[in-house]
Amino acid sequence: MKRIFLFVLTNFAVMAVLMVTSRILGVDRYLTANGLNMTALAGFSLIMGFGGATISLLMSKTMAKMSTGARVINQPQTADEAWIVQTVQKFAEKAGIGMPEVAIYDGAPNAFATGAFKNSALVAVSTGLLQSMTREEVEAVIGHEVAHVANGDMVTMTLIQGVMNTFVVFLSRVIGYAVDSFLRRGDDRDSGPGIGYMVTTIVLDIVLGFVAAIIVAWFSRQREFRADAGAAQLMGRKQPMINALARLGGLTPGELPKTMQAMGITGNLGKLFSTHPPMEERIAALQKL
Numbered sequence: 001m002k003r004i005f006l007f008v009l010t011n012f013a014v015m016a017v018l019m020v021t022s023r024i025l026g027v028d029r030y031l032t033a034n035g036l037n038m039t040a041l042a043g044f045s046l047i048m049g050f051g052g053a054t055i056s057l058l059m060s061k062t063m064a065k066m067s068t069g070a071r072v073i074n075q076p077q078t079a080d081e082a083w084i085v086q087t088v089q090k091f092a093e094k095a096g097i098g099m100p101e102v103a104i105y106d107g108a109p110n111a112f113a114t115g116a117f118k119n120s121a122l123v124a125v126s127t128g129l130l131q132s133m134t135r136e137e138v139e140a141v142i143g144h145e146v147a148h149v150a151n152g153d154m155v156t157m158t159l160i161q162g163v164m165n166t167f168v169v170f171l172s173r174v175i176g177y178a179v180d181s182f183l184r185r186g187d188d189r190d191s192g193p194g195i196g197y198m199v200t201t202i203v204l205d206i207v208l209g210f211v212a213a214i215i216v217a218w219f220s221r222q223r224e225f226r227a228d229a230g231a232a233q234l235m236g237r238k239q240p241m242i243n244a245l246a247r248l249g250g251l252t253p254g255e256l257p258k259t260m261q262a263m264g265i266t267g268n269l270g271k272l273f274s275t276h277p278p279m280e281e282r283i284a285a286l287q288k289l
Contacts, residue, residue: 036177041170049166057158060114061101061122070103070124080130087142088123091234095150097121109133109248113145114154121149133247140231140240147230153223160219164212172204173197213273220275225285238286245286249279 064070076082081104088102098119109128115121123145129138148154180197228245232238276282 036174041173045166045170045173048169049164050162052165053158053162056161057116057154060116060154064112064114064122064124065103068105068107068124068126070105070122072101072103072122083135084125084138084142087139088146091143091146092149094234095146095230097146097150100146100149111141111145113148115149116154118149118152121154123149133244136240137244137247140235140244143231143234144227144241144244147227147234148223151223151226151230153227156223157216157220161212161216164215168205168208168212172201172208175204176200217273217275221277224276225282228282228286229289232286232289238289242283242286245279245283249283 100121103124107126176197179200183196
């Protein structure tokens with residue numbers, strides 16, 4: 001979950017910076033100078049949409065390390081660290097990918113994988129995971145993360161996020177132009193887009209951004225099922241992954257850091273934004289394999 005959360009958060013931040021920059025440079029004025037230039041708008045939307053998602057992907061490893069305080073294991077200092085590196089290497093070879101960076105960080109039971117390329121990814125495991133699970137269960141979790149890398153999930157999610165961003169930028173400006181045209185009918189528009197355009201695009205960028213986040217979260221949940229199956233395949237049996245999920249489901253979630261508490265969502269609304277399916281559904285899917 002941390003992997004996708006950081007990706008989406010970084011994407012929103014990059015998109016916000018790009019939006020502000022485009023307004024300062026007068027891009028909206030250019031797009032609406034002689035009526036709405038749909039071709040230019042489509043190109044602008046593609047650049048903004050995929051630009052934000054791509055930058056987020058390229059920054060993903062750095063952001064993950066910074067936010068978790070993860071320490072890359074260059075030289076294992078303990079038996080646990082040596083075992084983690086050996087396990088990641090074993091699964092990477094089985095999956096046919098390059099050896100990822102391996103990191104460890106202090107925190108609640110969790111693990112994540114991230115990175116723009118299959119052969120230069122990052123796999124990180126928390127100390128809480130090592131303390132709360134058997135080695136076989138931790139091995140299954142590591143297999144799950146390596147499966148994410150092998151499946152190219154970060155690139156897939158980047159493409160999906162890029163498409164969503166593009167539609168958000170395009171639709172918000174088309175609707176903003178329509179609203180502005182209605183409010184300013186008969187007025188001189190040589191001065192550029194009016195307040196109706198500005199307000200509408202800002203509001204729709206936010207509202208449609210949340211809708212896009214729900215769609216991205218749905219795709220993320222489907223990728224989790226596939227990574228669970230990938231872990232079972234790498235392990236050669238499904239029971240360790242089932243046991244790991246069951247144990248995770250019974251653990252008390254770690255308290256969110258203060259900087260992230262405002263992003264905590266619970267209840268039915270939270271399910272829409274959840275990047276992971278319920279543990280029960282994941283276990284049921286594995287049992288059907």
